[in-house]
Structure formats: structure tokens, C-alpha cells
Amino acid sequence: MFHGRAAADHFPTPGRGPQPGSPASCQGRHRESCRFEWSVGDGGDPAELVSAFLSRNGLPVRDIGRTATQIHPTGAETPCGAALYVSASAGSVMVxxxxxxxxxxxxxxxxxxVVHVHIEPTESSPSVMGACAIDPGDSAGSASGARPDGWRLGHWRDSWTPGEHAAAVSAVRAAIERGDVYQVNVVGHASAPYTGDPxxxxxxxxxxxxxxYGGVLRGDGWAVATASPETLxxxxxxxxxxxxxxxxxxATDAGRRExxxxxxxxxxxxxxxxxxxxxxxxxxxxxxRVDELFAVRRWCGLWQAESVVSAPIERPVGLAELLRALCPGGSVTGAPKHAALREIAALEPVGRGVSMGALGWVGTDHVDLGLSIRTAAVDGERVHLWAGGGxxxxxxxxxxxxEAAAKAAPLRAALAGPGG
Structure with a gap:
């Protein structure tokens, strides 16, 4: 039997690993200054709330096309940037x-x-919260210390059977035949118990x-790890x-040709x-414009087709506006997007959680958010992952x-470790 210990006993320290999407030159130099958290049911517009938080703490999110020049809050250190995560559910709320x-x-x-400031490589001081401009009701959290317990991963339990997954695919095809949608992304979930330090x-x-976008985002009793190759x-x-x-x-020669x-x-x-x-x-x-169409690139043992679509910024555009336009990502919802979201809500028996959302970095002169595919989450007892396809x-x-099993296989293998 596998039983998760209390999160405080085995969760990794906040400083381990890079922040997803953060600049390579900054990795290993981050110290958390403060954080914002919002959950479905909290009320308000999450796109506006998180933008207001980041703006108060010195990031130029009201006009993402320019470099930060505003005055920082009294007593605040200049931020390097902020890790930003938006779940698929939050993205749906936004639209x-x-x-x-x-x-x-x-x-x-x-x-x-999570707003970060730089530390010198010799510093090892813990996170401080006092430099952050937080409205009443904002919350802050951090993971607690880890101890070197042995890692063991239990048996995976899927939230639907292969037959149920196939039936969901057939239901989407029927919706397409009715003219309700053109395409829908269908996603399944699996989880496994564990012991030890994740x-x-x-x-x-x-x-x-x-x-x-390889990196880990941590909170109080949880962590999210991503190996996403996709730019939202x-x-x-x-x-x-x-x-x-x-x-x-x-990812074979025959697979590429096919x-x-x-x-x-x-x-x-x-x-x-x-x-x-x-x-x-x-x-x-x-x-x-479409800068590149159907370019074949490799992720682990798979070939995947990627395109590049872009537009120049010719007027002020804020982060909230950007999130409402792009979230949830088109490649993990479908077309038309709102109709696809209704099909997803009706067909998937388990929520998408941390997957199929956004996870990346908001800097002082750029934004870089990955789509949280190839992503796992850990709570105090289980490891969770998701996989699917259009x-x-x-x-x-x-x-x-x-195809969904092939996408999940490298994640399961990495989590299990050598001999797992």
C-alpha cells in the first residue's frame, strides 16, 4: 500500500529547479517576493485580478509591449518577473x-x-513577503522543507477506461456530423499514489x-511540473x-513521412x-501572419507538427486582454472554441486541473507562457497527469x-525513475 505523508514532511524546497519559462540567465538567482492565488468560486474576473496584482508589484502588464519604467511600490525590490499559471477552468471563466x-x-x-526578485549566488535567505503590495484578501503560500525519503510510485489509475475514451471520441464525431463543432480536443486523466520526496x-x-518550458511551480502542499513544448x-x-x-x-523516419x-x-x-x-x-x-506552417519537430519519442502565428503590437495591449484572447488554448479546446468547451464539459468525467492551461513567465520586457500540456501535478498523496488529442x-x-497513451508514456517513465 502507498500512503502519502503530510505535505510538510516531504515536499521539496521552494528553490529547487527553474521557474517555467524564466530566462536562462536568471535561473538559480530567484527569490520569491510574494504571490497571488485565485480559485474558481472566488468571484471576480481572474484576468483583471492577476493583472492588477502584477501591476501593483512593478510589472508592466497594462502595456505588455513596453519595458517597465514605472515606480515600484514603496520599499519594494525591483522584480525580475513573475511565474504565472492559469488553469483550463480559469481560462474558460475568462471567456x-x-x-x-x-x-x-x-x-x-x-x-x-509568484513575483520574484534576484539574489546573489551566495545568498541563501528565505523568501520574504514584506516587500509585496498585496490587497486585503490576497493570499501567499510557500512549500515547506523536504527530507530525503525514498521515492516510490504506485500503480496508475485512469479516470476512464480505453472504451470510455473511445466512446467520447465517437461522441465528438457525432457532434461534428450534426454541425455543432468542427474539432474538439478530448483529454483523459490518471493518478498514482506515492511515497517519498517528489x-x-x-x-x-x-x-x-x-x-x-521545463520547470516546476510550487505552493503550499502542491507542485506542478511541466515538460511542455508548446507556446501558448x-x-x-x-x-x-x-x-x-x-x-x-x-519519432521514426517512417513516422515523420506519415x-x-x-x-x-x-x-x-x-x-x-x-x-x-x-x-x-x-x-x-x-x-x-503565419510565419511557419506544419513544421515537424521532436518531443521525446514523438514527432509533432507546429506552426508559428504572429502579429505586431500596434496599440497598447494588457495582460488581461491577452489572457482573454488566448485562454484556454485553441489546440486543447477546438473550433469553434465556445462550442468545443461545451462538448468538453459534457464528455470529460474528470476536470483538467493544471493541464491544458497556461504556465510560464511574465518579465519586465516580455511575456512567455507555455501551454500546460505534458504536465503533472503532485498533492500530498498522489501524482496526477493528463493526455489527449484533437x-x-x-x-x-x-x-x-x-495517441494519448503515447503522449503520457514519457511522463510516467520519468516520474517512476530508473527501474520504475
């Missing part, structure tokens, strides 16, 4: 969509922003090949950029590229079941 089934990790908030296992996950949104050099990924095959030749995969991919073009156009930026009229239900 007025349904939130779906409850999260299997209810202890993890739906929006977290820190090294989470660190292994973040270093999987192709992890553009990047703002840099006067442009807004998104890099949707759709289309998967084994992916490039697949009319089904290309049609699915182009549909999401068009959705992302529309999302960027809603921001009222300059002309939207469904079109040409999708084969059992092929989709196999």
Missing part, C-alpha cells in the same frame, strides 16, 4: 465558458502568480527532450506570437492555426486512445 468537471487536485488554485521525480520530468503566447520584440501544435506520430503525408493531421492542424489567427485578430493588433470527423477512436 465566459463552462468550467467542466471538478479538478482532481482541488488544493491547487486556478490562478497563481522533487527529484518532478525535476526528471522537466528535462524531457523537447521541453521548451509569447510577447517579445514588438510581436505577439503563438505556436500551436497539432499532429503526432512516432505525419507529413497525412491529410487528416494537416486538416486538423490548419483548423487550429485558423483559430489562433482569429484569437490574435481579436486583440486588434497589426496584420496577423478529434475531427476522420479520427479513429482507438487510434486516439493510443
Amino acid at each position: 465566459g465558458g463552462p468550467v467542466g468537471a471538478p479538478s482532481p487536485v482541488p488544493g491547487i488554485p486556478d490562478v497563481v502568480a 522533487g527529484p521525480a518532478l525535476d526528471r520530468l522537466t528535462t524531457l527532450p523537447g521541453a521548451r 503566447v509569447e510577447v517579445r520584440g514588438g510581436r505577439i506570437i503563438t505556436r500551436p501544435i497539432k499532429g503526432t506520430r512516432p 505525419l507529413l503525408a497525412s491529410a487528416k493531421e494537416r486538416a486538423e492542424h490548419v483548423m487550429i492555426v485558423d483559430l489562433e489567427r482569429n484569437d490574435l485578430a481579436r486583440l486588434g493588433a497589426g496584420p496577423v 478529434i475531427t470527423i476522420d479520427s479513429d477512436p482507438w487510434d486516439e486512445v493510443a
